[in-house]
């Protein structure tokens with residue numbers, strides 16, 4: 001039991017969720033390594049949601065609201081860290097979540113399905129029970145398998161916590177991709193239409209809040225937000241912020 005006044009309480013708490021996720025068959029061991037990489041970048045951005053992330057959150061909310069059919073992709077780490085928040089976002093968008101796994105096994109599909117179902121038994125959860133049968137062209141890994149009723153049909157996909165080639169391949173088939181990744185240098189971060197460089201535990205609730213707030217905006221305003229957004233510029237801002245913070249750091 002970690003005391004709440006421990007200076008690294010939050011970090012230790014989220015690690016414990018992942019540890020439990022491994023025990024429950026939701027998270028793979030390499031998910032712990034992925035989390036460690038995220039933590040390192042979180043240190044570099046000051047463990048706070050910075051301005052570059054807030055701008056991306058606004059653009060992401062606008063794009064999700066403009067979508068005909070947005071889908072929220074969930075991997076093992078997302079299911080362990082923020083299952084409630086992923087469901088809340090999907091509910092706010094009146095859409096589905098889809099389980100998409102790099103290390104896909106029927107047991108993990110089932111464990112994640114049960115975790116999500118336990119939070120909201122009315123939620124539309126795709127990608128389980130062998131339903132991920134459509135292969136994204138050119139993507140050989142298991143991540144390339146998606147549900148024909150979900151990501152395969154979606155026009156906007158939220159792809160959090162992955163450094164790989166799915167974002168690129170999804171864009172090749174005409175999808176808009178939003179990613180959440182603390183590493184502004186990852187492949188997903190660089191290939192997405194919108195990259196939220198922030199910890200998913202902080203930014204997912206902010207994204208849902210923004211969706212709620214912009215829900216009543218007119219289409220023109222949403223289009224303007226998306227059109228004014230520049231992802232390369234945002235990634236540059238994140239990298240500049242990190243570099244400056246390191247140079248200015250007093251020890």
Ligand code: PTJ
Nearest residue numbers: 031034038075076101102103161162163181182183199200
């Ligand atoms: O559950 P599976 O089978 O799909 O496997 C999941 C992992 C996470 C192992 C896999 O999808 C993966 O791609 O791991 P990577 O390649 O290390 O990518 C994870 C990315 O997420 C890295 O760029 C990390 O910086 C970032 N990341 C990790 N934790 C967080 C994060 N970004 C935001 N918030 C976090 N909490």
